[in-house]
Amino acid sequence: MTGPAVVRSGPIRYAEAERFARPRPVRGQDTRPSSGEICxxxxxxxxxxxxxPLDRHPQGEDCLNLTVTTPARDTAARPVLVWFHGGGFSSxxxxxxxxxxxxxAAEGDVVVVAVNYRLGALGYLCLDGVAEGNLGLYDQLEALRWVNTHIAGYGGDPADVTVFGQSAGALSIRLLMGLPEARGLFHRAILQSAPLAIATRSRADAAVLGRIFAERLAVHAPGDDSRTAAPEALLAAQRDTAxxxxxxxxxxxxxxxxxxxxADDALDAQVRGMDVMYGWNADDMSAFPGETGETGETGEMGEMGKESETGEVSKRGETGENGDPAGPTRRIYAEPLDALGRRLVRAGARVHAYRLDWRPAGSDFGATHCVELPLLLGSRAAWRRSPMLGHTPWDEVDGLGRAMRAAWTGFARTGRPGTVAPPLTCREIPSPRP
Structure with a gap:
């Protein structure tokens, strides 16, 4: 739970949207309390x-809600960190x-905003005449606009915003970095375990999946269409489409x-002067047994993976065979991220890369996908039944977490994570030679 040194406000409705429509900001005179719903x-x-998750929240489509955690609602103009969660764009x-x-927030004297956005078909369906796709991304953009307008009232500085996110949240940040409408809404970015090799799909492929979804929805909700079907029917069709x-x-x-x-990715034009940190966990792919990392991907994200040099590898080996996550982790995370890092430096960004090698005692997953999350966010109560933590005492988790939180808030203040120690390693990506 949030300690006495901070104030946690929310849930706060930052926008509203009709099903399969872009979000619109909440009107200034709207005084309705937030629904507290999640997608x-x-x-x-x-x-x-x-x-x-051990906590339960109502699920519904009035889900464009966020929370703000701040040391004080004053005029201190603290650095702001905006969190976009992971979950494969579906949870x-x-x-x-x-x-x-x-x-x-308390240790770093920063303001932290945590954002809901639309997921699954509600957030990313592409279907002619119904949904354009990328609605969850536009939700995130609207949340950043809310921060720009309102965060000063929570002790934050709207001119000093760092976005940070994990997995799908980190992929979202990469896309926001190239979205012209997002220019100026954030100034630093931290991408945690972004699987760039599968970051986007073509509109044609998304349209095929949209038609499959519509066919399955007709089975689960005969007589209804995508706009009128109950959320339970949408989720059933979503499961079939998966x-x-x-x-x-x-x-x-x-x-x-x-x-x-x-088609309007403006990454190279928008990142000049931006501070970016990216990284991965040494055994990220242990969370996805059976996935080889041989995606055969195409497009800009995939090409970055293909052109990249050999990245750092896990201590567990290099082949990815027999359940070893090292090879797939290298192909899905390390190589595409390192290629992105070089591209960002060439475009004029200041870039750092990290790797986390923490393998909790008693865990079968090692330095797996999501293992950094309890080091940064949450509490003993929230994470007490997490298999990836094994039987590691919470005091050890919190001790490592304090160091990692200091690196993240240091980066939010200065663009540099400062001195770090194993199991976290960090390096600056050098500028290309003239």
Whole structure:
């Protein structure tokens, strides 16, 4: 739980949206209390690794809510960190206790905003005449606009905003970095375990999945359409589409609903002068057994993976065979992220890269996907049943977490994570030679 040294406000409604429409800001005269809802969703595929969330929130489509955690609602103009959660664009919520930012805000004297956004078909369906796709991304953009307008009232500085996110949240940040409408809304970025090799899909492929979804919805909600069907029917059709997508792609990692590549990616033009930190966990892919990392991807994100040099590898080996996560982790995370880092430096950004090698005692997962989350956010109570933590005492988790939180808030203040020590390593990506 949030400690006495901070104030946690929310849930706060930052925007509203009709089903399959872009979000619009809440009107200034709207004084309705927030619904406290999170986006309708199925259980996470990572429950076996993280454990299911122990807190429960109502699910519904009035879900564009956020929380603000601050040391004080004063005029101190503190650095602001905006959190975009992961969950494969299909599960999770910024309101979850996992993402309580009490320790991060208090120790770093920063303001932390945690954001809900639309997920699954509600957030990323592409279907002619129904949904354009990328609505969850536009929700995140609207949340950043809310921060720009309102965060000074919570002790934050709207001119000093760092976005940070994990997995799908980190992929979202990469896309926001290239979205012209997001220019000036954030100034630093931290990408945690972003699987860039599967970041986006073509609009044509998304349209195929949209048609599969519509066909399955007709089975689960005869007589209804995408706009009138109950959320339970949408989720049932979403589950069927995920199974069909797995058969088509052969991938257990790639979600059926996620961002569509945009033609107006302005990354190189927008990152000059920006501070960016990216990284991964040494055994990220242990959370996805059976996934080889051989995606056969195309497009800009995939090409970055293909052109990259050999990245750092896990101490567990290099082949990815016999359940070893090292090879897939290198292909899905390390190589594409390092290629992005070089591109950002060439475009004029200041870039740092990190790797986390922490393998909790008693865990079968090692330095797996999501293992950094309890080091940054949440509490003993929120994470007490998490399989990925094994039987590691919370005092050890919190001790390592204090060091990692200091690196993250240091980066938010200065653009540099400062001195770090194993199991966290960090390096600056050098500028290209003239």
């Amino acid at each position: 309708p969703q199925l259980p996470s595929r990572l429950d076996a690794v993280m454990g299911p 999770g919520a910024g309101l979850l206790d996992w993402y309580d930012a009490g320790a991060l 199974l069909a997508h797995r058969e088509r792609s052969g991938s257990i990692l790639e979600p059926p609903f996620g961002p569509v590549a945009t």
